[in-house]
Amino acid sequence: MLAALLLARAAAAQDFSGASPAGSTRAPDGLLDRALPPAMATITAAASQTRWWGLPDLETRSVSVGGSFHSWRAALGLSQTGEPELGWTSLGLGFGAASERAGAGLRACVRRDRDAPWSVARAFTTGDGVEAGAGAWIMAGDAVRAWASAPQVWTSGASAPLVRPLELGIRVGDVDAAWVRLLAPRAGDDGERALGVSLQVAPLQVWAEARDAPLRGSVGLSAAVAALRVAARIDAHPVLGETVRLSLAWARERRSHP
Amino acid sequence: MIRRVALLALIVASVARAQSIEPPPEAGGGDYTLERADSLDDAEFEVAIGAASHGSGSDFRGSQRVSFRGGGARGTLRDGDEALSGGRVEAPLARGTLTAGRLSPRWGRGLALGGTGEPWVFTAEDRGVGARYRGRAGTGLGFDVRGTSLLAGRFAGHEVLGATTLAGAGAVGVLAGGGSVQGSVSLDSEQRSWELAFDRLGRWRAEAATSGAIGDTRVSLRARGGLATFRSLAEPARAGPPRALAGAATRAFALADVSAFGALWAWRAGESGARAALEVDASLGEHQSFACGAEDQHGPRREPSPRARPSGTRQGWWCEWRGGSPGARLALRHELWGTRALARDAVRRAVVARADWAVPFGGRLAFTHAVWRVRSGESLYLPEAQADRLVLRASSGAGSRTRCDLRLPIATGTIRLGLSLATGGTRSASRRPAWSVEWSRRSRLATAASSSRGSANEIRGADGEAHEFRVVRHAGAGEGARGEGPEHHPPRDR
Numbered sequence: 001m002l003a004a005l006l007l008a009r010a011a012a013a014q015d016f017s018g019a020s021p022a023g024s025t026r027a028p029d030g031l032l033d034r035a036l037p038p039a040m041a042t043i044t045a046a047a048s049q050t051r052w053w054g055l056p057d058l059e060t061r062s063v064s065v066g067g068s069f070h071s072w073r074a075a076l077g078l079s080q081t082g083e084p085e086l087g088w089t090s091l092g093l094g095f096g097a098a099s100e101r102a103g104a105g106l107r108a109c110v111r112r113d114r115d116a117p118w119s120v121a122r123a124f125t126t127g128d129g130v131e132a133g134a135g136a137w138i139m140a141g142d143a144v145r146a147w148a149s150a151p152q153v154w155t156s157g158a159s160a161p162l163v164r165p166l167e168l169g170i171r172v173g174d175v176d177a178a179w180v181r182l183l184a185p186r187a188g189d190d191g192e193r194a195l196g197v198s199l200q201v202a203p204l205q206v207w208a209e210a211r212d213a214p215l216r217g218s219v220g221l222s223a224a225v226a227a228l229r230v231a232a233r234i235d236a237h238p239v240l241g242e243t244v245r246l247s248l249a250w251a252r253e254r255r256s257h258p
Numbered sequence: 259m260i261r262r263v264a265l266l267a268l269i270v271a272s273v274a275r276a277q278s279i280e281p282p283p284e285a286g287g288g289d290y291t292l293e294r295a296d297s298l299d300d301a302e303f304e305v306a307i308g309a310a311s312h313g314s315g316s317d318f319r320g321s322q323r324v325s326f327r328g329g330g331a332r333g334t335l336r337d338g339d340e341a342l343s344g345g346r347v348e349a350p351l352a353r354g355t356l357t358a359g360r361l362s363p364r365w366g367r368g369l370a371l372g373g374t375g376e377p378w379v380f381t382a383e384d385r386g387v388g389a390r391y392r393g394r395a396g397t398g399l400g401f402d403v404r405g406t407s408l409l410a411g412r413f414a415g416h417e418v419l420g421a422t423t424l425a426g427a428g429a430v431g432v433l434a435g436g437g438s439v440q441g442s443v444s445l446d447s448e449q450r451s452w453e454l455a456f457d458r459l460g461r462w463r464a465e466a467a468t469s470g471a472i473g474d475t476r477v478s479l480r481a482r483g484g485l486a487t488f489r490s491l492a493e494p495a496r497a498g499p500p501r502a503l504a505g506a507a508t509r510a511f512a513l514a515d516v517s518a519f520g521a522l523w524a525w526r527a528g529e530s531g532a533r534a535a536l537e538v539d540a541s542l543g544e545h546q547s548f549a550c551g552a553e554d555q556h557g558p559r560r561e562p563s564p565r566a567r568p569s570g571t572r573q574g575w576w577c578e579w580r581g582g583s584p585g586a587r588l589a590l591r592h593e594l595w596g597t598r599a600l601a602r603d604a605v606r607r608a609v610v611a612r613a614d615w616a617v618p619f620g621g622r623l624a625f626t627h628a629v630w631r632v633r634s635g636e637s638l639y640l641p642e643a644q645a646d647r648l649v650l651r652a653s654s655g656a657g658s659r660t661r662c663d664l665r666l667p668i669a670t671g672t673i674r675l676g677l678s679l680a681t682g683g684t685r686s687a688s689r690r691p692a693w694s695v696e697w698s699r700r701s702r703l704a705t706a707a708s709s710s711r712g713s714a715n716e717i718r719g720a721d722g723e724a725h726e727f728r729v730v731r732h733a734g735a736g737e738g739a740r741g742e743g744p745e746h747h748p749p750r751d752r
Contacts, residue, residue, distance in 0.1 A: 148611030184609035184629035
């Protein structure tokens with residue numbers, strides 16, 4: 001139980017992270033999780049489940065919806081993690097604007113422990129953890145995307161369980177792509193660097209990413225049928241074990257991506 | 259003479275402009291603010307009123323600023339500004355120029371007046387005419403007429419009198435103050451300059467600099483020699499090392515400009531240092547660029563105290579990308595320094611992202627987020643470009659700083675709103691957001707003189723040049739003053 005509690009802290013800041021690879025312009029969780037709005041005007045509904053490090057008591061379940069109006073993008077999500085004794089519920093909101101060449105967004109997340117039953121009175125008491133962040137991306141070329149995401153620019157209330165620092169990334173390609181990510185250092189580490197590739201073998205898309213500190217990797221697989229996309233992702237950690245994420249998303253694009 | 263000095267500075271600047279800015283030696287701990295040279299055209303004036311949060315409470319402090327230029331006169335007056343209080347006024351008088359207020363003159367190579375203090379820097383960025391920033395060497399009066407300059411003011415805590423006169427390409431000057439007298443003999447030509455400074459006790463220093471081209475490579479060299487006991491009586495903190503040798507070379511290749519820098523210096527016996535750097539700057543189209551560099555440093559950069567521990571080696575590398583269009587821009591930067599080869603055993607790491615967008619009504623919104631981690635005993639300065647200044651934020655430990663700036667044309671002027679939030683280790687910032695607001699209006703003194711660029715209400719003023727985005731590195735300071743120069747030039751650097 002104690003181990004689950006400690007590990008749970010590290011999962012708390014990724015309440016809306018789905019199974020999409022980094023830097024994708026189509027990631028339904030981009031706006032909620034990293035303040036990066038999608039390039040296309042879409043209406044999305046997504047649900048995901050994450051089992052952290054193989055612990056059955058530590059699962060994150062989330063649902064989210066997103067919409068657009070002209071160049072404006074918005075998303076709303078609800079997430080619940082863990083058992084009532086040590087879990088928490090998160091509400092996320094993302095808002096931004098994007099075109100085919102650039103986008104910028106803001107995100108906010110409110111987190112509350114599940115150690116007591118929900119009630120109207122409790123909803124207005126203090127004790128929530130609040131965080132807000134911002135992100136921006138830009139097309140540096142025909143198929144080159146650069147982004148910067150700072151999910152926790154501002155925090156208040158209960159301390160965020162995990163510090164999510166500034167992330168910089170560059171992705172070359174759309175469906176067949178390669179990317180590099182850089183996470184800024186936190187108080188207890190020296191940052192993180194990641195290198196990934198993605199290949200499409202219609203209707204499947206497979207991707208893999210390697211990260212350092214410590215050396216570890218992720219692989220993912222997704223399949224799209226009409227407007228539905230099913231994705232799976234496995235993160236392997238040499239000490240903590242495997243994290244498995246599954247997501248199901250429905251997305252209706254209003255115009256095609258260049 | 260002014261043309262020669264400006265040309266030499268321009269050449270040197272173009273060779274070595276890639277380096278970042280660092281607080282000068284006389285700056286204390288904490289943040290340091292550099293005042294930009296004003297960008298007023300002739301017959302223009304600008305007024306600004308503002309307020310900024312003060313301290314950790316809810317207090318705020320108001321400020322006012324007036325800048326003008328016309329009829330041979332120019333000046334800036336400030337009130338209520340914590341970092342840049344006071345001002346400076348120049349006015350024509352008796353066929354010369356009278357200057358009052360802050361003075362930041364430079365004679366020759368700066369050995370007697372207006373030096374850099376950094377062993378690898380050729381010319382101070384905040385001294386002399388045409389400098390990118392206005393320095394604060396002292397306060398007092400100056401008068402320039404027909405090649406002769408006189409000054410009287412308070413420099414480094416004591417009264418200083420000075421006089422210099424031109425003789426062709428050469429100049430002779432005398433400084434007196436604090437019970438001492440110093441002399442300066444210098445020569446400035448288009449590609450070469452040198453200076454010999456000495457005092458009545460026989461202490462001296464000499465420096466020579468040259469720049470030119472070897473094939474397609476532009477090269478600058480600087481050599482200095484003399485006694486460690488010689489110090490400028492006006493700016494002793496900027497004495498720099500008594501012996502130094504520095505060089506810089508830049509060559510434009512098809513894909514990128516490549517620059518190399520090198521410097522050797524010695525403070526005293528057993529206290530020497532060296533620095534070498536290589537930088538590559540590639541343009542990736544009209545609005546994009548990529549730059550990266552590597553650097554190696556040994557020994558103390560600033561004059562060490564006799565009991566200071568020996569400084570070790572620092573190796574670092576950095577890369578920076580800028581892209582987007584004028585409507586939406588993004589800049590990313592990463593910098594890493596370590597005590598071992600290839601920047602291993604990291605002592606400083608900084609990651610910076612800046613995005614800015616055009617917003618409706620002709621405004622601009624900028625968002626900068628920086629994250630750093632600095633080992634105890636190391637220093638890191640994060641630049642924060644503002645409308646009329648560049649603030650170098652002293653940062654330590656691990657932390658982050660976020661700044662949001664909004665510029666909007668409003669009420670026949672421009673309003674600038676700024677909000678900063680710092681978390682973690684900074685020497686000056688609390689967790690409370692710091693805010694600032696300033697409204698400014700730039701107007702023409704006479705409507706007949708309408709040939710200058712821009713309109714009265716156009717948003718102008720710098721928001722951070724490329725070099726200002728750079729994180730201040732362990733070694734690195736800009737050099738080479740550049741600028742259009744004032745309309746009414748005094749005959750000597752001032």
